[in-house]
Amino acid sequence: MTELIEITIDGRKVAVEKGTKILSAAKELGIEIPTLCHHEALPPDGNCRLCQVEVVERGKRKLAVSCMYPVRGPMEVFTNTERVMDARRSVIRLHLNRCPQATILQDLAREYGVEPLDERFVAEHDDLCIRCGRCVRACAALGNNCLGFAGRGWDRTIIPPFDEPPVGCLGCAACAEVCPTGAIKVREEGNIREIWGREFRLVRCTSCGEYFATKEQLEKVDSCGVEVSEICPHCRKRDEAKRMKIS
């Protein structure tokens, strides 16, 4: 049995299951709240603080991190008050100071009217990682756990174990795909793909000769109970059509 709770967001009512996060409840109403560390496929972590909203609950009014804050009882939520906008602006400013070259932050700064930083400062700071940990969580979702946080405070970084090329890495680059700022670099040249300091030799399609995947990727698919061939997706489709033609 799931208990439904009715709440109000920006004056509109919505009934959600107990435990639903405010962010998802707002989404049901089509109300968008900006996020950075949140990803629908991954467990919430609440570290970027961009998604803050104002909540009035049991007579108290406070800021809450909407991707983490569960609906437990009746509440009123405001997503665009002056206080919320102030909170968002200061969060954007903080992230921008760390990663002034991140386009997603530059866009947010423009949208929320955060004054741009000094050009020289921007030029000198090329760190793109906002430490949101989406890469860490994506790798964990794949069951690989190749990435983690190291260090504290300002020096906190994302690294593979012992800061060495990760042994369990598939070279799938899902970490780079989910990174909101493009901080993770993947290099692909000929039959080599490089990520996190590790070089992968790519598998060659037995039909057309194109390099299309790492051996580790194919093994991972195989481990999901799917028989996988060393024929690239393009050729598989064409081969299938050919088979239709003959039969």
Place this chain on the structure above:
Amino acid sequence: MDNARKLLMIAPEKCISCGTCELACSLAHEGEFRPSKSRITVYRFEMGVTIPMTCFQCDSPACVAACRTSALVKNTESGVVTINSEKCIGCRMCEMACPFGNIAYNAVTKTPMKCDLCGGDPECAKYCPTHAIEYVPADAAVSKKKYEFSAKMAAAIGEGNK
């Protein structure tokens, strides 16, 4: 439940190789006329033989088995294998898993491209000038001879997923 199911019936012998289905598909899904972004591909072989190919909405889909985040799911009611792009982490496991090459990851939109039957009103079938592609109730399709193609596919899929 099952009689509500519809599927794409493809009759290659009626295909005149015009590529309209590819254009209709890429326009509906990507907003542009670009066969390379189409979920259906027309293969042109020698002697005028052409075969349009797209996702078979397998009964036990390899892509779904490979997806770790449930971005891809088999809808038990409609039978369609659907993709929720918000839940996709871009690992490309589905692309590597599909035995028929029917999913291609689009790195720009960060979504795997696969046939979703346009949510129940497939554009390819709508625009195919010769009715080489038809969208018909599953049971009606079975009763027709034309269904051979789909049946053949189903058999192939059974093999592929063993």
